[in-house]
Amino acid sequence: MSPHLPERATATARSLALSALRNTCHTLFAHAVSQSLREHVLSAIHRDGLASQLFMTVVGDWAASAAVASATEQQIWGLYAPQGLRLLQDVGWPAYERSMKSCRVPHPRKVAPPHLQGLVLQWLGVASCYAQVEEAEATRRQRYGWLLRLRTDLVYYGDLPSLRNLP
Numbered sequence: 001m002s003p004h005l006p007e008r009a010t011a012t013a014r015s016l017a018l019s020a021l022r023n024t025c026h027t028l029f030a031h032a033v034s035q036s037l038r039e040h041v042l043s044a045i046h047r048d049g050l051a052s053q054l055f056m057t058v059v060g061d062w063a064a065s066a067a068v069a070s071a072t073e074q075q076i077w078g079l080y081a082p083q084g085l086r087l088l089q090d091v092g093w094p095a096y097e098r099s100m101k102s103c104r105v106p107h108p109r110k111v112a113p114p115h116l117q118g119l120v121l122q123w124l125g126v127a128s129c130y131a132q133v134e135e136a137e138a139t140r141r142q143r144y145g146w147l148l149r150l151r152t153d154l155v156y157y158g159d160l161p162s163l164r165n166l167p
Helices: 030-046 066-080 093-099 112-141
Strands: 016-018 054-060 085-090
Touching: 030 066, 054 066, 054 112, 066 085, 085 112
Parallel strands: 016 054, 054 085
Antiparallel strands: none
16 A cells, blocks of 8 residues: 555545456446446445446457457447446466556466466456556545445346445
């Protein structure tokens, strides 16, 4: 933690950190998913008098087509308007090395057997999303009070409980 930032528990700003994982892009773009996130999560937070910022990381095979990566970014910006967005490459060590340098996490193909590589990729996505939050905190010189990791492959049918009532 940076010495000039307050502890998370004493911070006043609020943030949502959303990490979208590989194999969930099709649901990320589903109308019901994006609508329920806005209606039952983001709006509930705003009704509670809190501000929120959305940070997203989407893991996929972006090297296969720059056009697909660009179209994916445009669609995410249009649907979610995140504060930060990273497309994380799921194959090839050089891409990980460039995008994950601050996380100091090795490529999953080098450390995990095939049946665990998806899990390692998932946590690389979470680490990338958290790195965006830390960069934003350092830039604004203020910590976010809450960080939420939300799933982007489901529909929320009810409002998020009030964060003000949590310890």
